[in-house]
Structures are given as C-alpha cells and as structure tokens.
Amino acid sequence: MTASWEGPEMTAQGMDDVVVPAAIAADRAVPAERAGRRARRRSAVDSLFHVWGALVLAFLFTPIIVIVVYSFNTGRVLSNWKGFGFRAYVSAVNNDIIVSSVVTSLQAALGSAVLATVLGTLGGIALARARKGAWWALGLSGVLALTLTTPEIVDGISFLPWFVTLGVDWGFSPVNNGMVRLIISHAMFSLAVVTFIVRAKMGSVDKALEEAAADLGAGPWHRFTDVTLPIAAPGVMAGALMAFTLSLDNTILSSFVQQPGYTPWPVYIFAAVRVALRPEVAAMSTVMLALTLAALGLVAVVLRRTGQSTSGIVRTMAGV
Amino acid sequence: MRRAASKILGPGALSFPTWAYAVFFFIIPLVTVLSYSFGRKPDEFTTVAMDQLSFHRYGEAMSGTFMTTFWATLLISVVGTALCLLIGVPFAYWLAVKLPSRLRGVFLGVVMVPYWTNFLVRTLGWQIILSPDGFLSRALVGMHLRSTPIDILYTRSAVQIGVVYNYLPLMILPLFVSIDTAGRALREASKDLGAGRLATFFRVTLPLAMPGIASGCLLVFVPLTGDYVTASVLGGASGGDDRPAHRQPVQHRPELGAGGGDGRHPHPRHPRRRGAGGGRGAAGPGDRQPGDPRGPGGRSLR
Numbered sequence: 001m002t003a004s005w006e007g008p009e010m011t012a013q014g015m016d017d018v019v020v021p022a023a024i025a026a027d028r029a030v031p032a033e034r035a036g037r038r039a040r041r042r043s044a045v046d047s048l049f050h051v052w053g054a055l056v057l058a059f060l061f062t063p064i065i066v067i068v069v070y071s072f073n074t075g076r077v078l079s080n081w082k083g084f085g086f087r088a089y090v091s092a093v094n095n096d097i098i099v100s101s102v103v104t105s106l107q108a109a110l111g112s113a114v115l116a117t118v119l120g121t122l123g124g125i126a127l128a129r130a131r132k133g134a135w136w137a138l139g140l141s142g143v144l145a146l147t148l149t150t151p152e153i154v155d156g157i158s159f160l161p162w163f164v165t166l167g168v169d170w171g172f173s174p175v176n177n178g179m180v181r182l183i184i185s186h187a188m189f190s191l192a193v194v195t196f197i198v199r200a201k202m203g204s205v206d207k208a209l210e211e212a213a214a215d216l217g218a219g220p221w222h223r224f225t226d227v228t229l230p231i232a233a234p235g236v237m238a239g240a241l242m243a244f245t246l247s248l249d250n251t252i253l254s255s256f257v258q259q260p261g262y263t264p265w266p267v268y269i270f271a272a273v274r275v276a277l278r279p280e281v282a283a284m285s286t287v288m289l290a291l292t293l294a295a296l297g298l299v300a301v302v303l304r305r306t307g308q309s310t311s312g313i314v315r316t317m318a319g320v
Numbered sequence: 321m322r323r324a325a326s327k328i329l330g331p332g333a334l335s336f337p338t339w340a341y342a343v344f345f346f347i348i349p350l351v352t353v354l355s356y357s358f359g360r361k362p363d364e365f366t367t368v369a370m371d372q373l374s375f376h377r378y379g380e381a382m383s384g385t386f387m388t389t390f391w392a393t394l395l396i397s398v399v400g401t402a403l404c405l406l407i408g409v410p411f412a413y414w415l416a417v418k419l420p421s422r423l424r425g426v427f428l429g430v431v432m433v434p435y436w437t438n439f440l441v442r443t444l445g446w447q448i449i450l451s452p453d454g455f456l457s458r459a460l461v462g463m464h465l466r467s468t469p470i471d472i473l474y475t476r477s478a479v480q481i482g483v484v485y486n487y488l489p490l491m492i493l494p495l496f497v498s499i500d501t502a503g504r505a506l507r508e509a510s511k512d513l514g515a516g517r518l519a520t521f522f523r524v525t526l527p528l529a530m531p532g533i534a535s536g537c538l539l540v541f542v543p544l545t546g547d548y549v550t551a552s553v554l555g556g557a558s559g560g561d562d563r564p565a566h567r568q569p570v571q572h573r574p575e576l577g578a579g580g581g582d583g584r585h586p587h588p589r590h591p592r593r594r595g596a597g598g599g600r601g602a603a604g605p606g607d608r609q610p611g612d613p614r615g616p617g618g619r620s621l622r
Contacts, residue, residue: 045517046418053414056407057427060434060488063445070448079448081455123338129331136332136339143342149538151546154350161356161367162349188345195338249438251549269440273553277444285441296436300429313425 064289071282078277088279089287098268098284105265107179108254109247112186116194117240123191124198124235125228129207144192152189156256159185163257178262185257186247193246194239201235202228234302241299245292396476396551397544400483404491404540405533407484412495412532413525417504428496435489443553446482447473450554474556482554483544490543491536498532499525 071089075082092098123140130137147155159181167176174180213227229236251266258267265288272281303313355370357377362369380386415427434442449456452469460466472478502525510520 042517049410049414049418052410053418053427056411056488057430059407059485060431063442063449063485064434064437065445066448067441067445078444079451079454119338119341122334126331126333126335126338129334131331134332136335140335140339140342143347144338147342147346149542150350151542153546153548154353155346158349158353159345162345162352165352184345187341191338191341245436249436251438251440252546266438266440269438269444270549270553273440273444273447277447281444282441285438285444289437289441292436292438293433296432 067282068286068289071279071286073279073282076278078279078282088283092280092283092287095280098265098280101263101265101268102284102288104179104182104262105248108182108186108262108264109244111179111183112190112247113240113243115183115187116190116243117236119187120191120194120239120243121198121229121232121236123195124239125202125232127195127199128202128205140195144195147189147192152250152252153256155185155188156253159188159253159257176259178259181257181259182247182254182262182264185253186250187243189250189253190239190243190246193242194236197239197242198232198235202232205231234305237302238299241295245295248288248292393545396479396483397541399480400487400544401491401537401541403480403484404488405537407488408491408495408536409529409533412492412499412529413521415492416496416499417507417525431489431492435493439486440549440553442486443482443550446478446485446554450478450481473554476555479551479555482550483547486547486550487540487544490539494532494536494539495529496532498529502528 070078070081072084072086073081074085074087123144127137127140163175163181166172167174175184209231210223210227213223218226249266250264251270254264255267255270258264263271265284269281269285272278300313356368358373358375359368359370360372360374360376361367415424415431419427448454450470450473451457452471452473457466457469461469472481506524506528507520510524511517515523
C-alpha cells in the first residue's frame with residue numbers, strides 16, 4: 001500500500017545503505033547441495049525483509065524530511081516551493097506571536113517537568129519499596145496507568161470545568177492563570193511516566209543498601225539523600241527529560257486548557273493550519289525538533305551509562 | 321514508638337503527594353464530568369444542571385450525528401490499528417532478528433525520531449506531500465504516471481495514511497521489545513527440532529510476541545480514537561467522512577496554499593464534538609460544551 005508513493009523518495013534519502021548481515025552459519029548436517037539451495041532462498045527472504053525495512057523507514061522519515069526541507073522555502077506559502085533561503089527562520093524569530101508561543105511552551109515544559117519529577121520520584125521510590133500487595137501501591141499504579149491510557153481529549157474535557165470550578169466558583173485564583181493551567185495539566189500525564197521510570201530503576205536495586213545505611217547510623221533523611229536518590233538519579237533524569245518533551249509535544253490537552261496570552265507552540269501551529277501555513281511554522285518546528293532530539297539523545301546517553309540494554313532504553317523512553 | 325514512626329514515614333507516606341495530585345487533578349475532574357453526563361443543560365448560558373438525573377444524554381449520544389461520527393472514528397481506528405500491525409510486525413521482526421546487533425541500537429534510535437517529533441509537524445509534512453499542487457503530485461504528473469494531480473487531501477484515505485503514520489512507532493517499539501526479549505535461542509531451538517522457517521515464525525516467534533502485539537494495539541488504538549488533530553489537518557473539518565463539503569474547490573485554489581480554505585472549518589467546536597462522541601461514546605454529553613468560548617484552535621491568536 002505504501003510502496004507506490006514511497007518509491008520515488010527512496011533513493012533521495014539514501015535508505016538503500018542497509019547492511020546485509022553476514023551469511024548465517026550453514027546447517028552442518030544437511031548435504032551441501034540442499035544447504036546451498038536453502039541459503040539462496042534464505043537470502044532472498046532476507047533481502048525482502050531489508051526492502052521492507054527500508055520502505056518503512058522511508059515512510060517514517062519522508063514527512064519529517066519534507067518539513068525540514070520546506071523550512072528553507074523562501075515563498076510565502078509553505079507547500080509552494082519558491083527557492084532556497086533562510087528567510088523563514090529570520091521572520092520566525094522576528095514574529096512576536098511565534099516567539100511568545102515557543103517561550104510559553106518552554107516555560108510550561110520546564111514547570112511541568114519539575115513538578116512531575118518531584119512527585120514522580122517520590123511516587124516511584126514509594127512504589128519500588130512497597131510491600132507486595134499493599135493497597136495504596138496497587139491503587140496508585142492503577143490510577144497512573146489510567147492517566148496514561150485515557151485519551152487526551154477526555155482529560156481535556158475533564159480539566160476545563162474543573163479549572164473553572166476551582167478558579168471561578170471556589171475563588172482559587174492561581175488556576176485562572178494560563179501558565180499554571182498548562183503546568184498542572186501537563187504534569188498530570190508526565191507524572192505517570194516519571195513514576196514508572198523511577199520505579200523501574202529502583203526495582204532492580206537491592207533494598208539491603210538502604211538497610212545497610214540504616215545499620216551504619218544514617219537517619220531517614222540522610223538515607224534518602226545519600227543512598228536512595230543517587231540510585232534513582234538516572235531514572236529521575238530520564239523521567240524529567242521525558243516529561244519535558246511530552247509537555248513540549250502536547251497539543252490536544254493544551255488546546256483545551258489554554259488561556260488567552262498563554263498559547264503554547266503546538267496549539268499555535270494547529271491554529272495556523274486553518275488560516276494558511278507559512279514557512280515560518282516549518283522553520284520554528286525544525287528548531288524545536290533539533291531541541292527535542294538533543295534532549296532525547298541526552299536521555300539515551302544517560303541510560304546507556306547506567307548499563308541498560310537497547311531494549312531497556314527503548315522501553316524506558318517510549319514508556320511501554 | 322520507633323516502629324510506629326517508621327510505619328507512618330514508610331513508602332506509603334512517601335507516595336502521599338503523588339496520590340494527592342492524581343486524585344485532585346485526575347480522578348476528581350474525571351468523575352465530575354462523568355456525573356455531568358447524567359445531568360441536563362437547562363438553557364443556553366448554563367453549562368450543566370444536576371437537578372434531574374437521567375440517562376437521556378446517553379440516548380442523545382447514541383443517536384444521529386454522534387453515532388455517525390462514532391462509527392467513522394471506530395472504523396478509522398480499527399483499520400488504522402490493523403494496518404499498523406501489518407506494517408509493524410515484519411518491520412519489528414527485521415529490526416530484532418535480521419539486523420546485525422551492532423546496527424540494531426542505531427536503527428531503533430532512528431525509529432524513535434518520528435515518535436518524538438511533534439505529531440502536528442509530521443502531519444503538516446503529509447499535508448505538503450499530499451497536496452494537489454505539491455511536489456509528489458507534480459512529479460507523478462510529470463512522469464506521466466498520472467494524468468491529473470493527486471486528489472487525496474481532505475479525504476478519508478488521507479486521514480488513514482496520517483493516523484497509520486502517526487501511530488506506527490507506537491506499534492513498532494513494543495513489538496520490537498517482545499521479539500527481542502523472546503530471544504534467538506528459542507527460535508534456533510525450534511529450527512534444531514526440525515521446524516521450518518514458517519512454522520518457527522507462527523508457532524514460536526509470534527506467540528512469544530503476543531504481549532507486544534497486545535500492548536502495541538492498545539497503545540495505537542487508544543490515542544487514535546481521541547485524535548482529532550490528524551483528522552482535522554488531513555481530513556478537513558470532521559475527520560474525513562466523505563461529505564462533499566470537505567472537497568469544495570476552495571481548498572484546491574493554489575493562492576490559499578495547501579492549508580488554505582479556512583471555510584472548511586465553519587465551527588471551531590466541531591472537531592471536539594467528534595472526539596468527545598468518538599473517544600468514549602458518552603464521556604462528554606453532547607450538548608454540553610465546557611468552556612464554549614475557546615475552540616481548540618486558540619482564538620486569542622487572531
């Protein structure tokens with residue numbers, strides 16, 4: 001299905017440099033002739049797999065490459081290529097609305113990452129140290145899993161009347177501030193991610209370490225700051241960066257809870273789609289993409305340092 | 321005494337702030353909205369009245385427009401999940417089995433990149449690719465593979481491509497993890513015991529990958545049902561149910577650009593309704609629109 005319109009893109013992206021694995025050890029017991037036939041068939045199947053892999057990668061990357069390339073479009077309309085240049089970047093940086101929405105996004109991402117990291121670290125350590133079958137631990141895992149599996153649109157519909165109730169009916173004015181709303185709602189879903197990452201990190205560490213610290217005379221506070229936190233640190237850092245990127249990426253929930261003057265970047269793009277897409281949007285998106293990738297690269301490096309396997313890193317970073 | 325203190329300050333107490341946050345900012349709002357679904361809307365300016373509780377809102381959600389959009393959402397979600405699975409299984413197998421292990425990490429990292437690119441931005445990429453005056457369309461016409469520009473934007477097919485694309489990494493990652501952890505040893509044992517390649521795949525690899533398939537389907541299906549952004553960017557106003565309104569010629573006027581045609585979005589609340597009706601059946605009662613003045617598009621911008 002995808003092949004027909006992916007075809008032309010393939011060579012342009014250099015996806016054909018997939019390395020074919022070394023010949024797989026031949027089956028010793030089989031006569032040479034049959035083994036040869038089998039090896040040929042095997043390599044045919046293998047190359048089919050390699051083709052499929054290259055096609056899927058091309059499918060995954062085409063739109064991103066298109067956006068990056070079109071961010072250098074000098075025309076007025078994004079999809080209509082006029083020529084190569086940095087005009088879009090210059091005018092994006094000089095566009096107050098774009099800059100303020102990016103700043104809003106970064107502030108909200110930072111705030112919600114801090115909030116989610118503090119709460120999630122406590123939660124993750126608590127869950128890792130819970131007795132088996134403790135009701136509060138099962139309940140907390142369940143509720144947090146529910147926050148991850150609830151469609152965002154449902155969260156958005158729930159949050160808005162709640163903020164109105166809190167801020168207008170009950171007079172709790174901080175939630176009338178757009179930034180506070182963004183931070184609270186984003187922290188709600190990244191909280192679960194941080195908690196689960198920290199729990200996974202703590203779960204593999206022997207509880208005896210903390211008991212040894214207690215035997216050596218460390219009080220609860222020192223045990224926490226000198227033993228527990230350093231153990232959890234890689235998980236905490238990965239979780240914090242995850243929370244940051246999740247918030248930066250959030251569109252649906254943000255568009256429900258946002259207040260005038262506090263429009264985050266993805267919501268701005270969504271609004272811009274309806275008017276007319278200009279290359280500025282692609283330019284700023286390319287900058288944000290570079291930022292996100294840098295943050296995630298950092299997470300991967302941190303996790304790699306702590307000796308996680310490739311599978312483990314993927315699982316941690318995808319929150320699965 | 322010491323015992324009691326440690327019990328209070330134990331892990332249970334440590335989890336208190338997390339609990340409090342989850343209850344205050346997730347459970348209470350969710351339950352509140354759930355309870356609103358039994359209320360009614362007394363007049364145009366009051367969002368909800370809880371004086372007469374009934375199931376009428378559910379009846380309304382099960383009828384007419386809401387049901388149409390609900391079925392459209394369900395269809396797109398089911399087909400999208402199935403396509404992700406079909407594309408994802410061979411790809412994850414290739415990644416976990418066919419690639420040499422030193423390349424595996426690199427390619428996994430590469431698959432993560434689209435996953436972490438803002439999904440709106442990726443969708444915009446598709447809008448450029450699929451637009452009738454875009455480079456793909458021109459190339460196809462130029463190579464005489466097509467006589468007319470491609471006319472796929474703002475149709476159900478465009479939405480389907482967009483959602484498959486957007487959620488494919490969410491399918492690939494758990495599939496990869498499950499195939500990878502199942503391990504080479506078991507597959508080789510199966511072959512040593514005389515099973516052919518197909519038999520090994522269907523009787524060893526696939527059953528062992530089942531947890532990954534299940535979690536991949538869940539990870540794709542759930543957000544897909546609530547995704548109105550892809551639908552409104554690639555499908556026009558209401559997610560590509562093929563109503564002629566979406567394909568009015570105004571969208572194809574080049575001076576408005578691919579994303580032009582503001583007229584296709586007459587009502588800012590529309591996509592939200594679709595999502596509310598589609599995502600959870602009756603999670604938000606149809607006639608109650610929280611925070612009416614602000615559409616998801618952020619009016620403050622203009």
